[in-house]
Amino acid sequence: MSRSLTAGKKPPVLQKIIVTVILSAVALVWTVPTLGVLVTSFRDSKDIFSSGWWTVLPHQGWTKTGTFEADAALDLDQPITLEGTTAEFADWRAGVSVTPDRQLKWIGNKRTHTVEVSERRWVGFGVNLTWDNYANVLSAGEIKFKDGEGKELSRLGNNFADAVLNSLAVSIPATLIPILIAAFAAFAFAWMEFPGRKTLFVMVVALLVVPLQIALIPILQDFTNLDLNGTYLAMWLAHTGFGLPLAIYLLFNYISSLPRDILESAYIDGATPFITFVRLILPLSVPALASFAIFQFLWVWNDYLVALIFLGDRNRVVTSALAAMVGEKGQDWHLLTSGAFLSMILPLAVFFALQRFFVRGLMAGSIKG
Amino acid sequence: MSSFPMAAPEKAGIKYLKLSLLFVAAVVVLAGGFVFLKEYKDSKLLLILFAVVWGVGSTILLYTVLNAVAETFPRKVRTWVLPLVFAGPALVLLVWFLVLPTVRTLGLSFFDETSTKFVGLDNYFYAFTNPTMLESFGNNLLWLFFGTAGTVVLGLLIAVLADRSPWEAGFKALIFLPMAISFVGAGVIWKFIYAYKGEGIADIGLLNAVVVAFGGTSQAWLQLPIWNNFLLIVIMIWLQTGYAMVILSSAIKNIPEEHLEAARIDGASEFQIFFRIIIPSILGSIITVTTTIVIFSLKLFDIVRVMTGGNFGTNVVANQFYVEQFTFGSTGHASAIAIVLLVAIVPVLIYNLRQFAERKAFA
Numbered sequence: 101m102s103r104s105l106t107a108g109k110k111p112p113v114l115q116k117i118i119v120t121v122i123l124s125a126v127a128l129v130w131t132v133p134t135l136g137v138l139v140t141s142f143r144d145s146k147d148i149f150s151s152g153w154w155t156v157l158p159h160q161g162w163t164k165t166g167t168f169e170a171d172a173a174l175d176l177d178q179p180i181t182l183e184g185t186t187a188e189f190a191d192w193r194a195g196v197s198v199t200p201d202r203q204l205k206w207i208g209n210k211r212t213h214t215v216e217v218s219e220r221r222w223v224g225f226g227v228n229l230t231w232d233n234y235a236n237v238l239s240a241g242e243i244k245f246k247d248g249e250g251k252e253l254s255r256l257g258n259n260f261a262d263a264v265l266n267s268l269a270v271s272i273p274a275t276l277i278p279i280l281i282a283a284f285a286a287f288a289f290a291w292m293e294f295p296g297r298k299t300l301f302v303m304v305v306a307l308l309v310v311p312l313q314i315a316l317i318p319i320l321q322d323f324t325n326l327d328l329n330g331t332y333l334a335m336w337l338a339h340t341g342f343g344l345p346l347a348i349y350l351l352f353n354y355i356s357s358l359p360r361d362i363l364e365s366a367y368i369d370g371a372t373p374f375i376t377f378v379r380l381i382l383p384l385s386v387p388a389l390a391s392f393a394i395f396q397f398l399w400v401w402n403d404y405l406v407a408l409i410f411l412g413d414r415n416r417v418v419t420s421a422l423a424a425m426v427g428e429k430g431q432d433w434h435l436l437t438s439g440a441f442l443s444m445i446l447p448l449a450v451f452f453a454l455q456r457f458f459v460r461g462l463m464a465g466s467i468k469g
Numbered sequence: 470m471s472s473f474p475m476a477a478p479e480k481a482g483i484k485y486l487k488l489s490l491l492f493v494a495a496v497v498v499l500a501g502g503f504v505f506l507k508e509y510k511d512s513k514l515l516l517i518l519f520a521v522v523w524g525v526g527s528t529i530l531l532y533t534v535l536n537a538v539a540e541t542f543p544r545k546v547r548t549w550v551l552p553l554v555f556a557g558p559a560l561v562l563l564v565w566f567l568v569l570p571t572v573r574t575l576g577l578s579f580f581d582e583t584s585t586k587f588v589g590l591d592n593y594f595y596a597f598t599n600p601t602m603l604e605s606f607g608n609n610l611l612w613l614f615f616g617t618a619g620t621v622v623l624g625l626l627i628a629v630l631a632d633r634s635p636w637e638a639g640f641k642a643l644i645f646l647p648m649a650i651s652f653v654g655a656g657v658i659w660k661f662i663y664a665y666k667g668e669g670i671a672d673i674g675l676l677n678a679v680v681v682a683f684g685g686t687s688q689a690w691l692q693l694p695i696w697n698n699f700l701l702i703v704i705m706i707w708l709q710t711g712y713a714m715v716i717l718s719s720a721i722k723n724i725p726e727e728h729l730e731a732a733r734i735d736g737a738s739e740f741q742i743f744f745r746i747i748i749p750s751i752l753g754s755i756i757t758v759t760t761t762i763v764i765f766s767l768k769l770f771d772i773v774r775v776m777t778g779g780n781f782g783t784n785v786v787a788n789q790f791y792v793e794q795f796t797f798g799s800t801g802h803a804s805a806i807a808i809v810l811l812v813a814i815v816p817v818l819i820y821n822l823r824q825f826a827e828r829k830a831f832a
Contacts, residue, residue: 115633116634116635122630126627127640130647133662133675134658136661137661266517269517269520269521273521277525281528281559284554284555285558288555288556292555293548293552300556303568307568309817309818310814313768315570316570316794316807317570317573317803318569331506331507332520333503340562340566341563341567344562345563345567374540403651404653404770418651419651419654422653422657423656423774426660426775433664433673436657436660437657437661439657440658447649448646451649463716
């Protein structure tokens with residue numbers, strides 16, 4: 101820490117402990133939801149349906165420890181005494197606790213005379229790890245899994261593998277194309293003289309906050325006329341159009357702050373604006389380009405609204421495939437959790453690898469005085 | 470730097486030959502790629518690889534060709550054609566995808582569901598009197614107020630506390646993490662937490678397990694009016710607090726050390742420092758974060774769509790926009806709702822423009 105704020109009235113050590121406890125609690129609350137989905141996605145489907153994911157952690161639970169034969173001479177129509185506890189037959193069949201940690205249960209009908217013993221014991225880390233959920237959610241064919249009672253069910257897979265490929269085909273161009281187009285425009289706004297330059301840039305700033313909903317219906321009409329619905333091209337165009345205001349704004353801020361001398365010396369050397377831009381401005385702008393690239397990639401990969409409207413059920417991307425799964429298979433948590441995690445892996449990896457650039461982009465994107 | 474045509478030494482004939490070749494190549498690549506993408510069905514992997522290369526390559530090609538054409542013009546013409554080449558494509562897309570649609574949506578909002586009969590302000594009358602719309606407005610207010618307040622207050626609190634922790638980076642990374650998760654993904658994560666299996670069945674949802682552990686009874690939380698709205702708002706707070714935290718944290722670190730030291734020497738308590746120095750110093754950033762999240766909560770769609778579909782009293786305006794257009798096919802109603810959303814954001818838009826004017830970016 102570059103700076104210490106611990107010169108208050110409380111003793112620094114106590115303050116440090118309080119701060120750490122509060123932050124740990126918040127961090128725990130923030131992490132547990134994701135952790136639960138991660139753990140569940142690797143559990144056996146039968147386990148998922150019959151117990152909460154937190155049972156993989158050490159906990160006290162009832163475990164069967166054995167059975168014994170009850171005395172054959174017992175009169176079952178009278179209250180029965182077993183291990184010092186007396187209860188009706190119906191109660192024994194439902195299970196009776198003889199001590200807080202020991203439970204007896206009559207198995208079957210009155211003739212069986214079999215009693216099952218369960219004890220409350222500590223159960224350590226226990227999980228039946230499996231990749232089946234992932235294999236099932238990726239598959240397009242018929243899949244089989246067991247429900248809570250161990251009954252085998254079958255469903256048609258959601259073909260998540262295809263959705264991941266579609267997401268890549270949408271996201272990569274929908275990230276690179278707007279960057280390129282915005283960089284050219286930002287260069288023009290920053291370093292070229294043309295009529296209406298200022299007015300047009302004010303328009304860009306105004307468009308920054310315009311809600312997407314305003315554009316969806318007319319653009320859908322255009323795409324229908326052009327027969328583009330359901331194609332990658334439609335998604336690239338839409339995401340480029342909707343992403344451009346922020347891209348131009350961010351890149352303008354960066355490119356306009358580059359020193360004028362660089363450009364002038366390039367022009368004196370006889371370079372055209374195009375060559376100056378490609379060989380000089382673009383390489384110098386890499387930090388800003390990277391910031392926006394991460395921003396746009398996360399936005400496009402995680403987008404649901406645009407995909408829902410312009411792709412529909414053709415070429416489903418991960419978000420629309422996952423949302424469709426919530427609708428069709430809302431209780432199939434083994435598929436939902438593994439699908440959710442598959443949809444999160446790439447953005448999380450990009451995010452952690454390039455967090456520095458992302459934060460810089462966030463700051464630059466916030467319009468401040 | 471001679472690989473690009475520079476309009477000077479080459480003979481005019483060769484220059485135009487090269488240019489027309491480039492032009493033909495561009496047309497072939499653009500049209501051929503488009504047809505190939507439509508027709509090719511064999512290998513998905515190959516198709517996607519081609520799509521990516523074609524999409525990005527075409528954009529590069531477009532600028533190269535436009536520039537090559539512009540550079541054949543005489544110098545005087547070039548000075549006004551070149552800006553057109555550089556900024557033109559961006560402006561065309563902005564006009565096609567945002568400026569014109571705004572005008573067109575406004576137009577559609579005065580027509581009926583088939584966009585053929587002029588109905589005046591009927592759609593707006595509907596937007597402000599229909600019970601579902603009124604419910605949606607009410608819920609959006611809940612989102613606006615509680616969602617924004619929760620996010621900003623928590624973000625600020627964490628930023629201030631983390632600033633005093635030796636494990637600042639670690640804590641911040643964990644709280645920031647949900648920013649990378651889609652709303653749909655977050656929807657699944659939280660739906661699993663709110664899961665309800667039915668009476669007497671072992672709970673697999675964390676919320677019900679906690680409630681039962683404290684002596685309560687399991688509930689189908691997402692179907693419990695009013696409370697379900699707050700349970701959905703929690704998801705937004707979970708997703709967005711990281712954003713507020715990062716912006717506010719960097720603002721806090723920019724407060725000059727001397728201000729804080731001076732206050733301490735004068736005997737100010739940590740609370741006084743927080744309210745009298747930290748808050749006023751970062752007010753600008755707080756406003757920025759607040760407006761961003763306010764806009765976000767007005768446009769909110771995905772979470773509600775995935776979690777409840779707007780049922781059980783959780784509808785919001787953006788979801789009703791979707792339902793009107795794509796379930797009921799009522800373009801007039803949907804357009805009016807979109808315009809209402811835009812108007813709600815206009816104050817922020819004006820504020821942004823003012824801030825921008827003050828910065829004098831075009832000196």
